Amino acid sequence: MRNFTCTSCGNEVFFENLTCLQCDHAVGFDPARSKMVALEAAEDSSWRAIGAGEPSGLVCYCDNYQYDVCNWLRPAGAPSGLCLACGLNRTIPNLAEPGSLTAWRNLELAKKRLIYSLSRFRLPMDGSKWNKGRLAFDFVRNATTGHLNGVITVDITEADTVERVRQREYFGESYRSLLGHLRHESGHFYWTILVEASGHLDGFRAVFGDERQDYGAALANYHINGPAVDWQNQFITAYASSHPWEDWAETWALYLHIVDGVDTANAEAHRLRAAGMVPPAPGGAKSGFDAYRATRVDTLIDRWLPLMVAMNSLCRSMGHEDFYSFVIPPPVDAKLAFVHRMVRKFAAQPAG
Numbered sequence: 498m499r500n501f502t503c504t505s506c507g508n509e510v511f512f513e514n515l516t517c518l519q520c521d522h523a524v525g526f527d528p529a530r531s532k533m534v535a536l537e538a539a540e541d542s543s544w545r546a547i548g549a550g551e552p553s554g555l556v557c558y559c560d561n562y563q564y565d566v567c568n569w570l571r572p573a574g575a576p577s578g579l580c581l582a583c584g585l586n587r588t589i590p591n592l593a594e595p596g597s598l599t600a601w602r603n604l605e606l607a608k609k610r611l612i613y614s615l616s617r618f619r620l621p622m623d624g625s626k627w628n629k630g631r632l633a634f635d636f637v638r639n640a641t642t643g644h645l646n647g648v649i650t651v652d653i654t655e656a657d658t659v660e661r662v663r664q665r666e667y668f669g670e671s672y673r674s675l676l677g678h679l680r681h682e683s684g685h686f687y688w689t690i691l692v693e694a695s696g697h698l699d700g701f702r703a704v705f706g707d708e709r710q711d712y713g714a715a716l717a718n719y720h721i722n723g724p725a726v727d728w729q730n731q732f733i734t735a736y737a738s739s740h741p742w743e744d745w746a747e748t749w750a751l752y753l754h755i756v757d758g759v760d761t762a763n764a765e766a767h768r769l770r771a772a773g774m775v776p777p778a779p780g781g782a783k784s785g786f787d788a789y790r791a792t793r794v795d796t797l798i799d800r801w802l803p804l805m806v807a808m809n810s811l812c813r814s815m816g817h818e819d820f821y822s823f824v825i826p827p828p829v830d831a832k833l834a835f836v837h838r839m840v841r842k843f844a845a846q847p848a849g
């Protein structure tokens with residue numbers, strides 16, 4: 498994710514902020530332009546963006562601002578009171594139940610990062626043009642986390658940190674995170690559009706295997722017998738070995754981790770350079786690299802691997818366990834390359 502700056506004073510603001518800590522202006526995220534903007538109050542609970550070149554139209558915070566779960570903006574007078582991301586919610590937790598609001602807040606933080614990435618890739622969130630579903634979210638208690646026709650269901654107990662850590666240990670998934678879940682589940686939706694509806698099933702099967710094998714039986718087999726003994730040589734996670742659809746979704750999640758991680762590192766490198774911790778870029782030029790528009794997947798992986806080594810070293814020097822220790826075996830390189838090709842092909846299509 499890029500670094501954001503306050504459009505009023507130029508200080509850094511984070512994606513989740515509601516105010517600028519330097520100039521005290523209210524700030525919000527404008528999804529139409531993927532940027533944070535400083536705001537001044539106008540009439541009727543609407544706001545006007547401030548800063549050079551900012552549009553003069555009035556904006557409002559999303560209705561979920563009142564619960565302190567959303568800082569996204571929408572045009573004043575828009576038919577929906579919800580922002581682009583909250584408008585995708587089909588079910589939200591029952592806020593009368595203890596702990597629901599905190600869980601929802603955690604889910605929204607993760608979901609907003611997912612929606613941000615999908616927007617940067619310019620991926621559609623409505624698949625009806627291809628006779629597929631629309632991306633939507635059901636955040637409910639005591640449900641099975643999963644995906645069906647665009648609807649991503651998340652059991653809100655996943656958003657409870659203690660419960661998530663318990664499950665993380667139980668399932669041996671040391672990198673379990675809400676954002677990871679959402680990225681994985683979104684992969685199932687994008688498979689239907691980027692692969693199935695776009696005529697790439699043969700290419701998919703050549704890399705991931707035949708998805709027509711019985712899905713229910715494959716998952717049952719995985720849960721009873723565990724992964725194939727040599728899964729590390731072919732899959733990014735044990736679970737990816739359960740069925741080609743799960744392999745795609747796990748690879749998709751990894752791909753989104755890589756692109757967003759590289760994007761963030763690229764943004765942070767400027768700060769480290771300013772602090773004298775990294776030598777200046779050759780010629781002092783600011784890198785114009787955009788991880789979300791990288792032409793070659795190798796460019797991303799070549800940046801990702803040293804970044805993970807550095808992150809792991811930093812974690813060890815702070816007395817923590819490794820940040821991320823997935824080794825990418827050659828077959829997974831080929832799978833990442835396939836995911837990358839599908840995203841690039843799609844992004845290259847004319848809009849509309």
Ligand SMILES: [Zn+2]
Nearest residue numbers: 503506517520
């Ligand atoms: Zn400011």
Ligand SMILES: [Zn+2]
Nearest residue numbers: 559567580583
């Ligand atoms: Zn919202």
Ligand SMILES: [Zn+2]
Nearest residue numbers: 681685743746
């Ligand atoms: Zn899945």
